[in-house]
Amino acid sequence: MPELPEVETIARGLANTVVGKTIASIEIRLPKMAVAPPGVDFARALRGERIVGAGRRAKYVLLDLASGRRLVTSLRMTGRLLVQRPGEADFPGTHVVVHYTDATRLSFADVRTFGRMRLVEPGEEWDKSLGIEPISASFTxxxxxxxxxxxxxxxxxxxxxxxxxxxxxxxxxxxxxxxxxxxxxxxxxxxxxxxxxxxxxxxxxxxxxxxxxxxxxxxxxxxxxxxxxxxxxxxxxxxxxxxxxxxxxxxxxxxxxxxxxxxxxxxxxx
Ligand SMILES: [Zn+2]
CATH class of the missing domain: 1.10.8.50 (Helicase, Ruva Protein; domain 3)
Structure with a gap:
């Protein structure tokens, strides 16, 4: 199960690989894995969005979008976020695929399907129940x-x-x-x-x-x-x-x- 260091490593990898890319389309193969606020269509809302940042909060991977929205992914037990090049085969349990305009893609795979990729609106306090970050200055x-x-x-x-x-x-x-x-x-x-x-x-x-x-x-x-x-x-x-x-x-x-x-x-x- 990925903990803080693993999620931090994934987020740093994404910062180097997907920041600056534009989303061409989203492919949702298992609907429960992609969660949007009520009345928002996950795939449609993300089309044309540009990734402007990648980071981590607790055990969540964050992708910041140009609109101020955010993709928050929990990997839970077996979730993986993988950057893939054109022609590379899918990993087992790939449920959500973010296709970029440059033909690369970000695959969200999770064989046990406990993970979620969640679309968060600007200003939405999605993390208010989470405690202090142990590698931040406030953890004295x-x-x-x-x-x-x-x-x-x-x-x-x-x-x-x-x-x-x-x-x-x-x-x-x-x-x-x-x-x-x-x-x-x-x-x-x-x-x-x-x-x-x-x-x-x-x-x-x-x-x-x-x-x-x-x-x-x-x-x-x-x-x-x-x-x-x-x-x-x-x-x-x-x-x-x-x-x-x-x-x-x-x-x-x-x-x-x-x-x-x-x-x-x-x-x-x-
Ligand atoms: Zn001992």
């Missing part, structure tokens, strides 16, 4: 400490709450908690200030390193140009059941928290 240690105070929620569950911090998923929550030496099930309010500062630092560090390595390809994640990421090669705990902890050599364990597999080290995460 103080803001993070404030978020934890009084909360009995396990710290890992809090990290995954998109209404508080947006973009962290299971991989980077596990990795940041290991880096900070904090037990995933610890109640958020029980973290000391130094521990909270350590975790804040670890979150930012893990996400930045993962972006530098173009994301983690433990499943079928590839970026907009079809390339795999590199962070799976340096994971400390995620998916490493039974392997030795790089810090203390104890075997990594896997427990289940809030229905999610949680990998951690019982010996050095306290």
């Amino acid at each position: 240690p103080e803001a993070f400490i404030g978020m934890l105070s009084g909360r009995t929620t396990p710290i890992k569950t809090l990290l995954l709450d998109q209404h508080r911090i947006a973009g962290i998923g299971n991989i980077y929550a596990c990795e940041a908690l290991w880096e900070a030496g904090i037990k995933p099930g610890k109640p958020a309010k029980a973290l000391t200030k130094p521990a909270a500062r350590r975790l804040h630092h670890a979150i930012v560090d893990v996400l930045r390193r993962a972006i530098d390595m173009r994301g983690t390809s433990v499943d079928d994640y590839v970026d907009a140009e079809g390339m795999r990421g590199g962070f799976q090669n340096v994971l400390a705990v995620y998916g490493r059941l039974g392997q030795p902890c790089a810090r203390c050599n104890a075997p990594i364990v896997r427990t289940v928290m809030a229905q999610r597999g949680t990998w951690w080290c019982r010996s050095c995460q306290r």
Whole structure:
């Protein structure tokens, strides 16, 4: 499942490849995958639009259009956005295709069909329920400490709450908690200030390193140009059941928290 670093990598790829292009037509093969406001025809509204920017908010890929509208794509479990050249074959599960006037296309493929490509009107507050961006200037240690105070929620569950911090998923929550030496099930309010500062630092560090390595390809994640990421090669705990902890050599364990597999080290995460 793409998390912040993977979505950031896809968005950067799109910034290099599709910005400046004009939409010739939209092909919708599975109608539920393309969502427009009531009374707006998705394909017709986009015809002739020019892409003026590409970016990311939380785990959403954003394409900004010259009219001020925006295409907001959630990839969910298995979604992919792929830039394709003329003559290149479709990927399995291609449901929406944005054809550009230069004959290239952007394919939205999703075999499990949980993802959505959504047309957002100018000024529409589509992201108001999303929390703070963890690699932005507003995510300060103080803001993070404030978020934890009084909360009995396990710290890992809090990290995954998109209404508080947006973009962290299971991989980077596990990795940041290991880096900070904090037990995933610890109640958020029980973290000391130094521990909270350590975790804040670890979150930012893990996400930045993962972006530098173009994301983690433990499943079928590839970026907009079809390339795999590199962070799976340096994971400390995620998916490493039974392997030795790089810090203390104890075997990594896997427990289940809030229905999610949680990998951690019982010996050095306290
Ligand atoms: Zn350890």
